[in-house]
Amino acid sequence: MNHQLLDPPIRNKESFLGDSLRIEGIPVQGYEQVLRVTDKKSGLKAIVAIHNTSLGPALGGVRIQPYTSFEAALEDALRLAKGMTYKSAVASVGFGGGKSVIIADPKVQKTPELLSAFGRGVEQLGGNYICAEDSGCTMEDVRVIRRATKYVVGLPNAKSSGDPGPFTAWGTFRGMQATIKRLFGTDSIEGKVVAVQGLGNVGSHLIEYLFWAGAELIVADLDPVKTAEAAHKYGAKVVPVDQILGVPCDILAPCAFGGIINDDTIPSFRCRGIAGSANNQLLRDFHADKLSARGILYAPDFVINAGGLLNVSAELEEAGYQVALPRYKVHHIYDTLLAIYEIAEKNRESTHASSLALADYRIRYGIGKRTVLPVFHHTAT
Numbered sequence: 001m002n003h004q005l006l007d008p009p010i011r012n013k014e015s016f017l018g019d020s021l022r023i024e025g026i027p028v029q030g031y032e033q034v035l036r037v038t039d040k041k042s043g044l045k046a047i048v049a050i051h052n053t054s055l056g057p058a059l060g061g062v063r064i065q066p067y068t069s070f071e072a073a074l075e076d077a078l079r080l081a082k083g084m085t086y087k088s089a090v091a092s093v094g095f096g097g098g099k100s101v102i103i104a105d106p107k108v109q110k111t112p113e114l115l116s117a118f119g120r121g122v123e124q125l126g127g128n129y130i131c132a133e134d135s136g137c138t139m140e141d142v143r144v145i146r147r148a149t150k151y152v153v154g155l156p157n158a159k160s161s162g163d164p165g166p167f168t169a170w171g172t173f174r175g176m177q178a179t180i181k182r183l184f185g186t187d188s189i190e191g192k193v194v195a196v197q198g199l200g201n202v203g204s205h206l207i208e209y210l211f212w213a214g215a216e217l218i219v220a221d222l223d224p225v226k227t228a229e230a231a232h233k234y235g236a237k238v239v240p241v242d243q244i245l246g247v248p249c250d251i252l253a254p255c256a257f258g259g260i261i262n263d264d265t266i267p268s269f270r271c272r273g274i275a276g277s278a279n280n281q282l283l284r285d286f287h288a289d290k291l292s293a294r295g296i297l298y299a300p301d302f303v304i305n306a307g308g309l310l311n312v313s314a315e316l317e318e319a320g321y322q323v324a325l326p327r328y329k330v331h332h333i334y335d336t337l338l339a340i341y342e343i344a345e346k347n348r349e350s351t352h353a354s355s356l357a358l359a360d361y362r363i364r365y366g367i368g369k370r371t372v373l374p375v376f377h378h379t380a381t
């Protein structure tokens with residue numbers, strides 16, 4: 001059965017939904033559906049971007065951030081949604097790419113009413129977009145959204161897959177091992193200097209795995225409590241946030257936010273490889289070539305950070321969530337990356353270009369396309 005048999009979604013047109021929720025389409029070239037979702041009562045201002053559903057319904061997190069403008073929010077949603085298409089295609093999960101952003105300060109503007117209005121908007125899409133946690137949106141927030149729609153994953157309950165962070169971190173760790181193998185001929189992390197930017201949901205787990213594998217850690221985070229803990233528990237050297245990208249190290253692991261590989265930062269990198277979890281690390285595609293020219297090996301973000309996606313998508317299997325399956329798949333991010341490194345060398349192109357080509361090929365020929373509908377086992381409690 002094809003995912004398109006789900007309830008027909010709202011196509012790019014205005015829609016008034018009885019209550020104060022309003023959904024209107026924004027035509028964007030190259031995207032299947034981009035929707036502005038607003039609700040006067042709760043103050044919701046959100047964008048849902050569905051990039052491509054050739055391989056299955058769009059799946060992607062909800063980012064809650066106080067964007068400076070609607071345009072900035074839209075740009076972020078579009079970039080993130082496209083990245084999810086590539087991530088899903090390479091990870092072969094039978095999903096497409098989508099993402100949503102809510103324009104709000106998660107510390108003060110995130111109310112149950114706002115999340116519930118967002119959930120009602122997602123429900124209107126009839127399963128064409130499935131949401132999960134992301135920056136500014138916690139598992140508890142997803143639980144609130146779940147009261148308004150079943151089209152969510154990553155809930156803190158027994159029928160769901162829970163926090164994707166540790167899985168993303170393990171995939172990043174395995175991808176880092178592949179990067180080290182390619183650079184040094186051994187995948188041992190013992191004694192390697194790893195600089196980690198951002199000790200959040202992913203970075204905090206990553207440094208734990210790295211510590212036990214024998215890495216020497218250098219870390220930075222805006223939150224001094226997190227860096228103090230890293231220094232105490234794992235002997236990490238703490239550096240100011242404006243210095244982490246330029247510290248001498250074997251591997252730089254960006255785990256905070258996107259766009260950190262750009263014209264300004266590339267000349268200052270003093271690492272052999274970049275392998276981190278952040279989405280959209282390259283400001284523009286051509287920055288991958290600039291990295292290659294500097295001899296820095298780059299683990300494409302949408303390949304190395306697929307661990308969380310592999311975990312949340314496992315809960316939609318007909319048999320329900322069984323943790324051994326995503327563990328197996330996340331472990332093999334190592335092999336996928338080694339293969340990409342080989343292809344890139346053979347084709348004399350950047351690792352980013354090889355990964356994009358792999359994703360495009362899979363999408364074009366329907367490789368890994370979903371053949372059964374996702375099953376939502378979780379309940380609203």
Ligand code: NAD
Nearest residue numbers: 164165168198200201202221222241255256277278279308
């Ligand atoms: P998070 O919000 O939990 O953590 C981000 C951390 O970065 C925070 O501790 C924050 O204080 C820190 N930070 C912010 N600005 C910083 C700066 N200038 N310098 C240093 N640190 C800074 O996010 P997360 O869930 O850990 O995700 C990290 C990155 O990985 C994000 O780009 C996210 O999109 C991506 N990602 C996460 C997952 C997941 O499973 N959580 C999956 C795929 C990709």
